Amino acid sequence: MSLNGKTAVITGSNSGIGLGVARELARAGADVVLNSFTDRDEDHALAAEIGKEFGVTARYIKADMSKGDECRQLIADAGKCDILVNNAGIQHVAPIDQFPVEKWDAIIAINMNSAFHTTAAALPLMRAAGWGRIVNIASAHGLTASPFKAAYIAAKHGVVGMSKTVALETAQEPITCNAICPGYVLTPLVEAQIPDTMKEYNMSREDVVKNVMLTRQPSKEFATVEQLGGTTVFLCSDAAAQITGTTISVDGGWTAL
Known part of the structure; x- marks a missing residue:
């Protein structure tokens, strides 16, 4: 599953799932662009460490995923985007009648709207390159629900639906779009x-x-971040060229109940 010569942009990737995915993509040979909303020396050092460890080009680009223009600028600054992994996300737990409006707006912006903006910006680059993979990190909560998580669940269901739409729009091109739905990681x-x-x-x-x-x-x-990274690498491989518009659950059987 060599991804040599491909460039992957992973949002929200200076820690957690995003970092795990970035590392596995780099292990497979892809150049990687890490991202978060901070711009610290350690962010850039992290990218340098990955580049050195796996022998790839690794960069860190600051962009606030709550702002549509910065989402699109991230792709422009990357310059190349063969693989897009929309991972950035936040959470807040509260009953819907007590849910802070600003928290709702932020969760919808970061967890869902950012994927719209980055995808819209990346697709022309993928079409120009003649190949592309979009992997959206959704959630088991993109397929089912729990109380007190209205914004997160609405956003993740939206990401799953958007993944299907993008897949249909690119179905006759060498571009796929899928959603990974992790349980607890x-x-x-x-x-x-x-x-x-x-x-x-x-x-x-x-x-x-x-x-x-x-x-x-x-x-x-x-689930582990390495497993999610491995699932992402698989979806970017030739073996998954006809897998598009679907969800892959990495949830230990949660959504089988």
Whole structure:
């Protein structure tokens, strides 16, 4: 599954799932563009480390995914975008009648609208290159729902629907568009929540993971960022050339219930 010569732009990729995906794409030989809304020395150093480790070109470009013009400028600044991974996202939990309007607007902008803007900007580059892959990181919550997460679930359902539309619009071109729907993923952010949850419930780590955090994940195991990266690499491979407009669940059986 060599991606040598391809350039991948991954939004929200200086940590967590996005970083895991970027690393696996680089491992497969793709040049990568990392992104987040910060512009710190460590962001650029992270890109340099990936480039050195995998022998690819790796850059970091600051862009705020809540702003449509910056989403589009990210693609323009990348200059080339054979692979687009729309990963940036935020979360807020509250009953819908108490949901802060500014949180709703931010979640819809970052989790869904950004994918519209980056895709619209990237498609002309993919068409000019004669090849393209769009992978949207949705969620199990793009296929099902939970209470108190109205904005996140609306956005992720929107991403799944948009993925189908883009796939239909590019169906007779060498371009595919799919959505990956993870369940709970072991990221540094999730890992950091475990000790406090252990104290709150007076439980062992194993019991917290299985009986609190992964109550809806039948496998009782987290997905990993490496697994999501591997799924992304597969969707970018020739083996997946006829996979488009669909979702791939990496959720330990959550959506099988």
